[in-house]
Every structure is written in C-alpha cells, then in structure tokens.
Amino acid sequence: MEEGCSTLVRSLEQKYLDDDDDVVQDLLFTGFTGCSPCKMASQRALELLVLNNMNIGTIGDSEKLATLASHVSEADLGWNQISQWSDVACILKNLPHLRVLNIGHNPLNPVINHELPVSTLHTIILNGTHLPFKTLQSFLSILPKVTELHMSDNQFNDDDDCDEPISTTVKTIHLNRCGFQRWSSVMNVVKRFPNVCSVFVCENPLKDVTHCKQFDQLPFWNFLNLAKTSIDSWTSLDHLSKMTSITDLRIPNIPLLDSLTNEERLHLIIGRIHQLRVLNGSKITGEQREQSERFFIRYYQEQKEKPAQYKTLIDKHGNLEKLVSIDLTPKKDAIVKLVCEEKDVNKEITISLEPTILEFMKFLEPKVCVKYTRMKLFLFRTDGRSEDFTSSTYNMPLHYFKIEDNDTFMVQEKIVVTKRRRPPSSTSSSS
Template identity: 90%
Template structure:
C-alpha cells in the first residue's frame, strides 16, 4: 500500500457507521446506543457501498469487511489506489451478494498474481485500468455471469496475441474514450466477445466504420452507439447498411451530419440503412420509414452520384415528382388576426413564434386589455380547426403549434363569480 493510503474497512466505518461510535486505532468505542458498529451495519443491511476517490490502497481486516459488508450488492471503489489482486480477491471472497463492482481508475497490477474466487456478479467496471487481454481473460474466467463490461478510458494494443475468446457471457461492452481512430481497432476488441449484443464506442476519434468478416462472426450484435465520434463520410453509413443485425443505432453529434437539420438527418440515415428499427433512441414507425425513403429519393434525384440504396428505393416507390423547395427551418414570425369581442378588438398583427403561450398571453394583455390571469385563448386555423390553450400548454413555445399566416387568435375574458356571504343565522340571539 502506498504511503498515506487508507484501508477500505476504515473508510467504510467512517462513512457508514453511527456518529455516536468512535473508532480509535483498532478499538471500537460504542456510544449510548449499546450496539456495536459491526452489529449496526449488519442490521442495516448495507447494499450500496460508495467509496470512490478516497485514497484506498488496501482492504484492511477481511473479517470486519465480511461483517460490515455482507449484504452489499453494488460496490463503487473507483479512483482509488488499489493495485494488488489479493485485495480484489478479498473483496470477492467477503462480499457474497456482490452483483456490480467498480474498480475502475485503480493502478491494478497488469498481471494477476493471486488466485481469485468465483463470483456471481453481472457487471464489472474496469475503466482506465489498461489491463492486457490475457489479464481480462483470467479475470472474467472467475466471473462466469458477467454480462456487462465497462472498459472505457483504456488503451488497447492491436498486436496483443491473445487470440481465444475473452468471455462468452459478456453481452454489453463499453469502449468509450479509448482513442480508437480505426474501425479495425474497435473490432480487435469486440471480436473477443463472441456473444456481444450491445457496443458503446462514444467519444472516440473514429473516422470510419467498415464492414468486415469479424463482424459477420458476431451474430447477436444488435446495438451500436457511435455518439460524438469523428465519422465524416457517407461510406461509413453504407457499410453500416451491410451490418444487417444492427437494428438499434445511436449516431448523434458526428461531423458528417452537422450541415443538416434533425429531420434531414433522420431521413437520410433511415433511407440509407433499411434494417434499422430504432434510431437515436426512437422507434421507427412504418410511416416514418416511408417518409424517409421518399425524402431520400428526392434528395438524390438531382445529384450525379447516387448511393446504391437509391435504385432499391426507386424500385419500391417509383420515380417521385420533385417537390417545391421547402425551407425546413422553423418560422420565426406569423401574421395573424387578433379578435376580442368584449373589448371590441379586431386587427391583424405580426407575432414572434419564439415566446411560450404564457408569455404570448401577457403580450396580448397589452393589445386587448384583458388580464392574462383572466384570459381564455383560442386558435382558429385556416382549415377550420379550433383549439384552446389550457394551463398544461402554457410553457410550450408558439412554434410548437405550427401557426401559419392568416390564423386567428380569439381572446375571451373569464367570468369571475363572487362568492355571496352567508346570511347571519336566524337563531342568533339579540339583546
């Protein structure tokens, strides 16, 4: 243990035991409760243990750990100074109900030099530990039920000669901020988990995605998160369209899509990757898919270079007539009619569509003389539809309601009924 470091047991006692109990050296002084700290911690059935960034270098008394933390199911020990695998073994031995363990950003020895007991945990976090593949393989061999593995903030060696699978139980793997620049580097890690279903590679300087043979050997891979990567070419999306098992894709905040609106981005991705069921967390309906495919056809009609998906969609929808150039950016203003019969107001005004409904009602108070607190507001559209605004919509912006030039706002003043005083009781005595 590094000089100046504390033990896990000491930090556990300091954080979770009753303030009435003093701990001096190895002696526990019990307060007026008449109950030892060990007994209290056991009775409280501590399940979540959070001791991150506490300069913990070793475990301390293992028997005391077993007593204090026997019910712990989640332990967060990230950003400490744990380096010895004997300490990791002590944690696994004395926390029998452990299901989630975070030992990320600890200076763990790159070689496991101590026998580790088998544990039934399902999630382990190893962010920032930079463990070699062989060490990961040895560790996960004693964690046969781990389905979620966090290995973000790690540096991986493409030349690592560990060829056999690291784990067949892992279904979700997090590889965020690992410095990946090439897709082959990502696959060099993911291919070692043959039953993987979900992969996170966010915030990597990754410029491309390339369909390869290793991907075809991962039949259960359905989810991919590429948020905040450096993808800047349509060829990456073309290759994603060849990865037909991936049905759930998250790809926000990439340079390729910066010039487009959110609506255009969705259309161009869905039109290009036909097998997607979920995009950026939203399910793709049949109506949405058809709209996107039609947008995709019209977008590439006038362009010389057309993607391979274009012919497929033409065969499905036919040649579509070119639409009038439509500005998809939201309108900032609208010319509407304002009517308030009680105040004899009927005029045309130009309004901003940025304010909320409540702010708009305060604006109308100046125009028609009805206090916004007593105002009922109705919108009559050009097509004959009418809607009124309830308090639940007051914080929503006007542009959300797609107001067009020529629409009419009608203001009515609420009728306030004054409560009548109850007459004095006829039975009251008089003198």
C-alpha cells in the same frame, strides 16, 4: 499500501457508521425503512457501498469487512489506489452477494499474482485500468455470470492478433474514450467477445466504420452506439447497412450530420440503413420508414451522384414527383388600401395582422378622423368578396380573415340621430 492511504474498512466506518458504533454486536434485525445509512450498515442492511475517490490503498480488517458489508450487492471503489490482486480477492470473497463492482481507475497490477475466488458478479467496471488482454481473460474466467463489461478510458494494443475469446458470457461492452481512430482497432477488441450484443464506442476519434469478416462472426451483435465520434462520410453508413444484424443504432453528434437539419438527419439515416428498427432511442414504425425512404428518393433525385440505396428504393417506391413547398404559416402583415369618402381619405398603408378588429379600429381612428365608437368597417377583397365587420367579430384577430395585399378597408362614419324630446303634454281639468 502507499503511505497516507486509507483502508477500505476504515473508509466504510467513517462514512456509514456512527462514532459509537465501533463494533457491531447484538444486532436487532428489524425493519430498515427510514434508517440512516450509518444505522443500516450497523444492522447489516447496507446494499450499496460507495467509496470512490477515498484514497483507499488496501482492505484492512477482512473479518470486519465481512461483518459490515455482507449484504452489499453494488460496490463503487473507483478512483482509489488499489493495486494488489489479493485485495480484489478479499473483496470478492467477503461480499458474497456482490453483483456490480467498480474498481475502475485503480492502479491494478497488470499481472494477476494471487488466486481469485469464483464470483457471481454480473457487471464489472475496469475503466482506466489498462489491463492486458491476457490479464483480462484470466480475471473474467472466475466471473462465469458476468454479462456487462466496462473498459472505457483504456488503451489497447493493436499488435495483439490473438483471436482467443476473452469471455463468452459478456453481452454488453463499453469502449468509450479509448482513443480508437480506426474501426479495425475496435474490432480487434470486440471480436474477443463472441456473444456480444451491445457495443458502446462513444467519444472516440473514430472517422469510419467498415464492414469486415470479423463482424460476420458476431451473430448476436444488434446494438451500436457511435455518439460523439468523428465520422464524417456517408461511406461509413453504407458499411453499416451491410452489417445487417445492427438494428438499434445511436449516432448523434458526429461531423457528418452537423450541416443537416433534424429532419434530414432522421430521413437520410433511415433511408440508407434498411435494417434499422431503432434510431437514437426512438422506434422506427412502418409509416416512419416509408416517409424516410420517400424523402431519401426526393433528396437525391436531382443530384448527379446517387448512393447505392437509391436504386433499391426506386425499385420499391418508383419515381416520385417532387413535392411542392407550401408555406401555411399565417401572414404577419399586409399592404392594404384605406378609404374613407366622408373624410376624403384614400391611401395605401401597411398593417399588422396580429391585432383584433377592435384594436385595428382604434389604430385607424387618427388616420381617418373618425372615432372608433362611430366607425363602420368593411373589407373588399381583390377577388370581389366583401366582409362587414360587426360587434360579434370585434375580438377576432385580423389574420383570421385571411387578408391579402391590395385588399381594401373602407370606413364609414355612423350617422347618429339625436332623439328630440317630446314636449310636455297639457291637460285640462274638468270642473
């Protein structure tokens, strides 16, 4: 162990055990609901062990590890200083219920020089360990139930042309941030997992995807994540359309799509890749596919260079009429005529269509010199129709009435009749 490094057992005790719980004895197996992590560990209830970036260099007391962590099913030991395979063997041996193990970003010896016990792990994380293919093959051979493998942040050697499988049980493989620039480099790794179903190659400087014979030898591969790669041409998507087993694709944040709208991205990808069932996590319905294919036809029908899929979709849907673009958003203003014969007003003004009729009448008051409370308002449309605004419409916005340019508003002042008081009646008294 490097000088200054801690042991796994010591780090476990410091994080999960109280100071007075030095040794676990006379344990009481009661319900664990509401227990602190320290108490749970001391009562053999610890299932999730998180000791990443703790400067751990070795295991320490293996018997104490077996006592404290016998129920652990997930262990995160990433970003430590574990280098010896004897320590990895100790972990696998003393954590019999372990299902997920993260030993990524540890300086593991590139050669396995210690016998490893068979383990029931189903997920192993080896990010940033840079293990050679032969070492990886030896390690996975003692993990007969592993289905998910994380190998991100690794560098792979393209010169290794061996086609011997590394694992036949791995279904999901993560190869993010591995520096892949060519699709052949990706395939050089993936082809070694003949039963793979899902592949992640996010955040690689990958500029293209190419259909190749190695892909055709992977019949179960149906999911591919290309997020944040450097793909910048439609040719790659044309090749993806030939990889017919890929039905679930994630491809956001690539240069090819930067200049397109969200609608164009959706329709042009679905239109090109006919076998897709899921795109960027969203299921593609039959109605969605038809909309996308029709959009695809209209998008390319006036362009000189048309993709190969264009003819296929024309055969399916026929030649389509170009859609007429109709803007259905309400107008925000209009240029109208304002007329008030009593006040000799006849002019053209620009009005907002957002206010209510009552607010509009208050707006007109200084322009026509008629108090809004005495105002009678009419609308005469250019097509001959008219509108008489009553108190029942005062709270309705102007745009509700679909006012157009050159319509005329006419204001009249209400005639207020002053009621004359009746003179008091004279009465005569009878004697």
